[in-house]
Each structure stands twice: as C-alpha cells, then as structure tokens.
Amino acid sequence: MTLPQEIISILKNLEDSGFEAYAVGGCVRDLSLDKKPKDWDITTNAKPEQIQELFPEHFYENSFGTVTVKTEAEDPSLREIQITPYRVEGKYTDKRHPEEVEFVTKLEDDLSRRDFTVNAMAINKAGEIKDAFGGKEDLKNKLIRTVGKPEERFGEDALRILRAARFAAVLGFDINTATSRAMKENSEWLRAISKERIRDEFIKIINSENAYHGILLLEDLGLLEYITPELRQGINVGQNLHHIYTVWEHNLLALKYATEKNYSLEIRLASLFHDIGKPQTKNGDGKYSTFYGHDIVGAKITAKLMERLKFSKDITEKVVRLVRYHLFYYNVGEVTESSVRRLLVNVGPENIEDLIKVREADRIGSGRPKAVPYKLRHLKYLIDKVSNDPISAKMLKVNGQDIMKELGISPSPKIGLILSCLLAEVLDDPTKNKKEELIIRIHDLDKSTPEDLKNSLDKIQKAIEAEEKERMKKYYV
Template sequence: MAINFAKGKFDKIIDPYGGEKDLKENIIKTVGIPDERFGEDALRLMRAVRLATELNFQIDLNTRRSIEKNAGLLETIAKERIRDEFIKILMADGAAEGIILLEELNLLKNIVPELRDGLGCGQNKHHIYTVFEHNVRALAYTAKQNYSLLVRLASLLHDVGKPATKRGDGPDSTFHGHEVVGGRIAAQIVDRLRFPKDFGEKVIHLVRHHLFYYNVGEVTAAGVRRFLARVSPENIDDLIKVREADRIGSGVPKAVPYKLRHLLFMIDKVKSDPISPKMLRVNGADVMQIAKLDPGPKVGYILSILLEEVLDDPEKNTREHLESRVKELSKLSEKELKAMSEKAKETKLEYESEEEDKIKSKHHVK
C-alpha cells in the first residue's frame, strides 16, 4: 500500500494487493506468492505469527499453509533474529496464543522444541492440564498481569523438566527433581537463543527454584533464612510472580493464597538477618588473624560453618561469639573442617528436604 500525493495534496491510496481490505478484515497475508516471500527471508515465518499475536489478527489460509510447509527454513536464520521475534511474541498481550500458533504452524520445533515434550504429557491428581497446556497458561497469566520478559519466559519454562522426570502415569505420577532438570534445559534454551548471559542466568535461577515448599507452622524462621540464602533476596519478587503463574496455570482460582502471603510476611520479618558470609560479623581476614592461618581452604570452611550456625540463630552473629567459635574451629584439622562445611552446605532447605516428602503428600504439594 502507498499514498499518492498530487501537488502536495492527498490523492488516493495505491493498493495493488488489497491490503486495505485485509486490514479491515484483520487478516495477515503475504504480498504475492507466500512461498516466494518466505524463501526470500524465512524470518517472515515468525513475523507473521508475531503480527497476528500483537494485533489479534488471523493469518490467511494460503499463508498458513505456506508457513507450515516452509517451517524448516527457520533453521537457516540467525538465532539472534529468532530470539528478537520470540521476545516480541512473549511481550504481546496474547503471548500464550502466540506460542500455540507457533506450534500449530510447525514453527515451535525450530525455536523451543523442548516445550513440545509437554504435548500430551499428562500430570497427576494435582493438575487438570497437560504439561504443555500448563506452561502456556502460566505464560498467559504473566501477560495478563503485564509482568516482565524475565518472569514471562521463566513461567513458560518453569515445568519444562517435567516430561523427562515423569515416573508412572495417571493420578499418582511423580516429577521428582523436575526443577533441577528444568534449570538445565532452560540453560540450553537461553544459550541457544543467544540471550544475554546475565538475563539467561536469572531465567535459569527462577526455573531451578520455582518449586519451594512453605506451610504456615511447619517451616521455621531458619528455613526462611536458608531459602533467602539460596534464592537471594533480589529474586524474591520475580520468584513469587512465577509461583503465582504456576498456580493459576494449574487451574486454581487464587494466585496468592494465605500461606504465600505468610511466607512474604516471614521474609519481611527475617530480611535483616544474616544470610550470606558477607553479613557475618567476622570476615576472612578476621579468621586468618584470629586463627593465625594463611589464606587457604580452612578459612572458607570456617566461614561456611559459622554461617550455618548463624542461619539457625541470628543472635549468634556477634563478633565476640564468632571470634570464640573461630578459635574453637581452628583447632580442628582441615579434613574435619571440610566435613563439617560440606555437612552445613548439604543442610536441605525445609522447602525441599526429603524428610518433608510425607508432609508434601499430606498437603497435596508437589
């Protein structure tokens, strides 16, 4: 389409391909023969989906058939260009519909094929949707809430590890460790699509830690401090948003139930407590001076042990107490300190410990 100006004034619209009619009818259509246009630039395959998603338009039947036939051409396109179109689809109000359309037109397998493993993958008695439907519905919630790209992508990928970890079938099937496997899969996806490293790491982190357990009266303040130490306070807001999406994507009516609000209360309550070695009243230099140690592993082991003790009881985070503990710990061998440090690191979050599997089952939490 073009506008003809005669003597500086509007004359008429030049529209040899009927574009004005298509606009009025909300139709996406190529100019001329679809196969030729997609052959010129295969990114147009995705662009058609993106425009349909952003504008809430329908793709012309002949154009659809050509996209389906030529979907494989997308493999020839630079991943950065694919990523940029994918981001625009994710940031559209109809992001979920965009993902479904990508699948319908055989394009998703050339963008995020891992999502397709969830097609037809049933879950258990706690879910009414397949893994694919659940992930897409989670994305739909984040779009409705106008959440960030980070939260949208993490929500779309949060259960991408379920198909690979599914054991059994029917209402009692399980997906143990799917968040860990999902984090690894998410790492492959963000790397393949050339997302910036820092952004990709945040996506991986949210996917890896989206599955946390919290029940009022069962998880202690120490457990909340360990949770913060694991996920970092700056990630809490986004992690909660992914959890909201997970819940709504499962078909439950309430995104933020009482126990999630209570967790936020507990986080606010302990947010000033020490949760990292940097927040201890002694540092590495202090440890070396007090214990008369040279730089080495023993210093790190001692700090790790001190942090674990302070996570249990923040009142122990005084210089007097910690100096005393450094003197006691420095008398132990490196082997003994290493064993104590590793035991401290292996202390499970109360959200994720194996000992709580029975409690999770009791409360229907996976």
Template sequence: MSEEPEQGVELLRETNLLKYVIPELEKGVGVSQNRHHIYTIYQHSILSFKYAAQRKYNLEVRLAALFHDIAKPQTKMGEGPESTFYNHDQLGARFSAAILERLKFPKKTIEKVANLVRNHMFVYGVDEVTEAAVRRLLRRVGPENIDDLINLRVADRLGSGVPKAVPYKLRHLQYVIEKVSKDPISVKMLKINGDEVMEILNIPPSPKVGFILSALLSEVLDEPEKNTKEYLKKRIKELNKLSDKELKEKNKKVKEKKEEVDLEIKQKHWVK
C-alpha cells in the first residue's frame, strides 16, 4: 500500500476530478466544523487518512479514516463554534458502504469499513468507561475489530491536530477492554458447579456452597491440573469438614490473583 495515499486524493481534488470519483468527499472542501476542530471537514479527513498510512494501519482503518466524517456536510446544523453533526456516524456508515460498492471493493472490506465508521464516536472518558459499557462496545463492533477501532480514533485525533495520539483516557479504555476480554477468574472456570456441590454433600443452597467453590478455585489457580471432576468431587467432601472461617481464609488466594492480573494489565497500559 502507498505510504502517502492522501497525495492521490489531493491530486484528484486539484485536477477537479474528485467530484466525479468521490463526490461525497469533495462536499467537505471548505466546510468548517466547530470548536473541537481547527480544520475543515475535508482537511481533517485527508490528515486522518495521512496519519493512518504513516502508522501503517491496515486498508480498512485507512479507508475508515478517510470516510469517518463523510456525512458531516449533510448533517451540519448551525455555523461557528457550536455547530453540530448529529448522527453523522450512522449516515456516514451508509455513505461509506455506497462509495466502496461503487468503487468495486470486496464485500468484506465494505462491511468492516462501514462498521468502523458507524462506531467511531464511542465515548472514552475515564468516568464513562465502565466494564458494562465496554462489553456493550465489544458486542457492537466485534472483539476482532476493537483494535482497528482504537487505531481509527488515533488517526482521527492526529488528524484533528491534537498533540497526544493516545491520551490517558484512551489508554484507560484499552486497559478496561483487555480486562473484560480476558477469561474471568471465577468459579465458572471449574469443571464443577454449585448444583453438583449440593448434590454431593446433600445440602440445600447456602453460603457454604460458594465458600467451597471459591476454595476449589484457589487450588486450581495454583495447580490447573487439579481441575477435573474426579479430583474436585473428592476435594468437596474434604472441604466440607472445614468451618466457614477456614474456607474464607483459603479464598484469599482468589482475590490476590485477581488483583495481580489487574495490576499487570494496568502497568501494560500505563494507567492507575
């Protein structure tokens, strides 16, 4: 792929051919944005495209960077610093798909670019990024596309003239994404469940069932080979002889392991 693809688009504009190839993009020429942007819609799109190529992002991210604000001219309301562009992401996804279909791109490429454009306005303020919100984002965009969506945001930021491509709040989002994407350290990892514990011990639902499961998990974290039904059934009977206090003491290992994994991910993304 070209290292400077934006020059080709600029050449089309300078020779008055862009309006015949991608008229939707040409509509952004000279159109101002709002207080969040120092460039016109077209300038911002070209710069985002440029930085996506400079960072050697894949084709889909580059195309999404070029087209992510393609519908802003049609959705612009008002003039000056308070202008708005409501739903430009949704309309932009449709525009992007139509453009790429017209240019004979493969269906898979078209669908991915439209997906990235549709979701490029995701929020990532530290106070807004809850684990539930991140799970919803992953379901919406697809776990396999989340890194490309982050890369699109980086290109978008650089194309806006901001000094930091990956600010703290974006690193924090990456931390939460990795945290919720990892296999959770929970009793669901065990090859046995609470119903089976009650059946083996012939006891009704009670806090002790949870204590026993957590104690089993603590052992399995240290020795994964113990996570077999045969071993766990035998161990359940042995743990049943312990008091609730003794079982709780064993469960400290689970909490420590969760904290250890969490710290490791935080250090990777340089967040607190």
C-alpha cells in the first residue's frame, strides 16, 4: 500500500526527529478499500509544540492539540495535513464534546478512543498497518462496528449514531448487531446534537449511491424521526388509481431514480420531498382518494424542515420551488405557450430542467415505465420554443424609428420591408448585426424597389421553418 509523497515526507520528518508517526483514520480505511482519501490525518507521540517546531508552515487554533501543516501539493486533499498527538478524552457530559483531552504515549490508547473499527487503523510510511481492533476484518466482512462498547462510544458523541448509519449507507456495509441495537436504544441522544451536524450527515447519505437504502436504514433504526419526521407521515398512506405504492414508498422510489441518474443534491431532495404534503391533504380512501393542494402544502412543509436543518438559503429556495411546482400540467393539445411562459416565470428558467428531472423521478416512483413520455417531450419542445427569441426584426440592432430618422420619412410599409431585408441579411451573416453597418445598409436599401425588398420575406420564412424543423427533430423521434 503506497502513501503519497507528501505524507511519507511528514512521517519521515517526525520519525527522523525521534517520534512515532502514522497516517490514521478514514484515510487508512479508504486506502484499504482502494479509494482515494478525501483528506489525511496523522497521529504521533510528539506534542503540539514539538510538531510546530518541525513544520514552520502551519497553523494551530484548537484545544485538541491538532496542528495543521501546509504543503505545496497539487492535490487539494494533500495541501493541509492535520497532525494530532496521541490522546485520550475525558467525560462527554453533553454527548458532544469531551471535558478534557489528555496526551498519551501509546498508539493503541489513541486508537481506542475512535468511533468504529474501520476508522481505528493506522499506517506507517512503509505501508504497514496497525490494527488493534479488527478493522481489516470488518472491512473484509463489510461491517460497521464500534471500537469497544457501543454505548460508551455513542455516549461520548451521539452523532456517532448517525455516522454509523451514514458509513453503512455510503459504503454499502451492514451494521454489527450490538452496534445497531445500541443505536436504536439510544437514538434520543441525537436531540443533543446540533441541527447543522445532523444535516451534514443527512446530506452525505442523500448524496451517496445508496441513498434509497440509507433512508430505509434510518427508518429501520428509528433515527429518521430525529431528522425528517415529516417524511415518515407517508408510511402506510395509500394513494389512488394513479399509484401502486404508498406515499412513503413513492417518495423513496423517486429518490432512488434521482440517485441512479446521479442528479444533484437539490433534485434528490426535491424528489424525496415532492409528495410530502399528501398525508395532510388526503381526502377519501381507496383508488378515488384525492390530494388537492398537496404541492402547496408540501412546499410549506419542505421550507420548514429545511430551515430547521439549517440548509442554505439558496438550496432551500430551489428545493421548495421544485416541490411547489412539480405538478405542472403538460397534456398535449391542452398546454399552451402562454401556460409554459407562466411556468417559466414561476419556476425560473434556470430551474426548468431540474423541475422536469423531478417529474421524471415522480413518474418512475409511481411505477410508470417511461421517465420521459411523449407528453413530456412535447413540453420540452414548447419550453425550448418560448425560451428562445423568435426570428423577428426585434433581433436587429436597429428599429423602425432608426429608419425613419435616417431616411427622413413617415411611417409606411416601406419601413417593414427594409427591416425584413436587413433581417434576412443578418440571418445569413450574424456578424452584420451592428448598428453602424445596418445604418449604411438602410441607405442602400432605400434605393431598392418594393419587389426587391419583398424577396427577403421568403428567406425569413425559410429560416423560421428550418429552425422549427430542428426543434422538432430534437424532441420528436
């Protein structure tokens, strides 16, 4: 197992100065899984002041003894390396932070305080792994297990309960029986954790390839109610003749599709939350039940839960908008260009493609065979059509007022003919659409006969037909 040169150099510097030094934690786990580490941590028996002496390019602004050393690596993950002395931690009375930190001399003592066995391995510059708690075996068996007693590890930092679920989801691992039992029994400890920290773990699950199974795991372990209890209200809520799944199943299957398509975080969240308002708006039962206004109610619920979890304003506004307008109408022959323009205004042109992706997820999550049926392709065609300026004289850098001013004439059909002729020339060569050049052409065209000017209309009509033909080819096969 080969380490990056920057890490080898730091480890060597520490060892040459008489200290022990190892890369530790998640980077060793990732290396063992043949994955590229996102960041690197080093542990050593050197004290913070000794580390600072060895590495002049550093900063040290914490109470845990961690010194961040700067490198000149091209790889962003190697530009700042955190070096922390071997340490053990005191009591966690708030289930978040240790009351005190004590530096120790043995690597095994440091590894014993870590959360899970797969994160409690260390590697030296020669590539030799120190594994005191069976991390390698658990990686081989695809198992998440705490270091020592689960209750003690979770009691030190309750976020570890959620981290265990996140690692299982992201890595596709199972959770050790004793560990999962302790997670269920102590799930209420998550109430002591800040919403920001919970949100970050939730995002990592949603952004993973196994987001669908991750949400199911959160529910199975009794953790989802501490993150998005609103989502749970759809459990066992039947729908109507348009759906074969419950609201809960449908929302999760929509997320599954968005994940399989590798869509953005916002689309994944909107797909998961798009029908979150249905339980509150359900009227009747069986195949003729209705959910009128669930899009509006769902948008309000989504806004509140995302605000509670401290999502950024930009992400919240986008997801709420996608949820609010996910029910857009698109029946061929009934949807009009004006209704499409209203949709663009409501959603924002920059969000329309993402809205269609949420609708795709909605369809597949309903058990439909096609994500993009003919009706949706027709809508895309209309959106393209109304989003682009039509071929008209408005494209020109001059207008009728300019022609009347230059030629000293009053309003007349001739002005329209000159504009049409200019437009035909610009369609042939867009570089000619400059006010100075067009004014010169206005004077030239003033000498032409009406018949000559009318010939340009045929050219414009052919251009319009060609543009429409290309648009049709794009959306209709």
